[in-house]
Amino acid sequence: MSEKAVVIYSGGMDSFTILHRAHRDGYELFPLTFNYGQKHSKEIRYAASVCQSLGLPHRVIDITAINQLLQSSSLTSDLDIPEGHYEADNMKSTVVPNRNMILLSLAIGYAVDIGANKVFYGAHSGDHAIYPDCRPEFVHAMNDVARIANYEPVEIVTPYLDSDKIGILKDGLTMGLDYSLTWTCYNGREKACGKCGSCVERLEAFALNGISDPLAYETGPAL
Structure with missing residues (x-):
C-alpha cells in the first residue's frame, strides 16, 4: 500500500516539479x-x-477571508506588482505575511485527517533572499512543530530547499x-x-538550461 502524502500545489513551476x-x-x-x-489566481486553474x-x-480551498488581514503585500492588495529580479529590495512588497506558516498549518491538519505523514512544499534557495518563510531555519522549525502538534507526527518535505529554480x-x-x-x-x-x-527568475532558469520557455509573454518571444 502506497504511503499517503499531501502536496501544497500552487500550479507554479516548483510545486509542479x-x-x-x-x-x-x-x-x-x-x-x-x-x-x-x-492576483495570480490563474495558477489555480493550471493546478486543477x-x-x-x-x-x-x-x-482547492478558499481562504480569501484572510486577505483582509494581509493588505501589505502587492500580491493581495491594490499595490503594483514590482518589476525586476527577486534579489532586488523592491521585491519585499510581494511577501505575504506568514503565508507559508498558514498554508503549512492547514496542510498538516489535512494530512493528519487523512492519515498522511508527509507534506511536500516547494521552498527553494532562490527564494531565501526575499522570503523568510522559505529559508532553511523556518522549514526546520516548522518541521519540529509538525512532529509535536498532533498525536500523529507529520514531516514537512522540501526536496529543493538547497536548490535554485x-x-x-x-x-x-x-x-x-x-x-x-x-x-x-x-x-x-x-x-x-x-x-x-517571478517571471524574471523563470526566464533565467530556462535560459541557463539552454531552452525556451513554452509560455507566451507580453514582452515578446521567451528568452
Whole structure:
C-alpha cells in the first residue's frame, strides 16, 4: 500500500516539479491548492488541470477571508506588482505575511485527517533572499512543530530547499515535464508579463538550461 502524502500545489513551476517527483516515487498524493486572494489566481486553474490529467484527488480551498488581514503585500492588495529580479529590495512588497506558516498549518491538519505523514512544499534557495518563510531555519522549525502538534507526527518535505529554480527546472526536464502546464507570473493576465520577479527568475532558469520557455509573454518571444 502506497504511503499517503499531501502536496501544497500552487500550479507554479516548483510545486509542479515536486508533485511529479512525488508521483514518480510512488506516493499516494493529495494535492492541496489555496485561493488566498492572490492576483495570480490563474495558477489555480493550471493546478486543477494537471491534477485532473493525473487522476489525483485535488482540493482547492478558499481562504480569501484572510486577505483582509494581509493588505501589505502587492500580491493581495491594490499595490503594483514590482518589476525586476527577486534579489532586488523592491521585491519585499510581494511577501505575504506568514503565508507559508498558514498554508503549512492547514496542510498538516489535512494530512493528519487523512492519515498522511508527509507534506511536500516547494521552498527553494532562490527564494531565501526575499522570503523568510522559505529559508532553511523556518522549514526546520516548522518541521519540529509538525512532529509535536498532533498525536500523529507529520514531516514537512522540501526536496529543493538547497536548490535554485535552475536546478528545479533541470530536474523536471530530466523527468520529461511540460512546463507549459504551469503558471508563474504574479500578474494573472492572459500572457505572462515577463517583468515581475517571478517571471524574471523563470526566464533565467530556462535560459541557463539552454531552452525556451513554452509560455507566451507580453514582452515578446521567451528568452
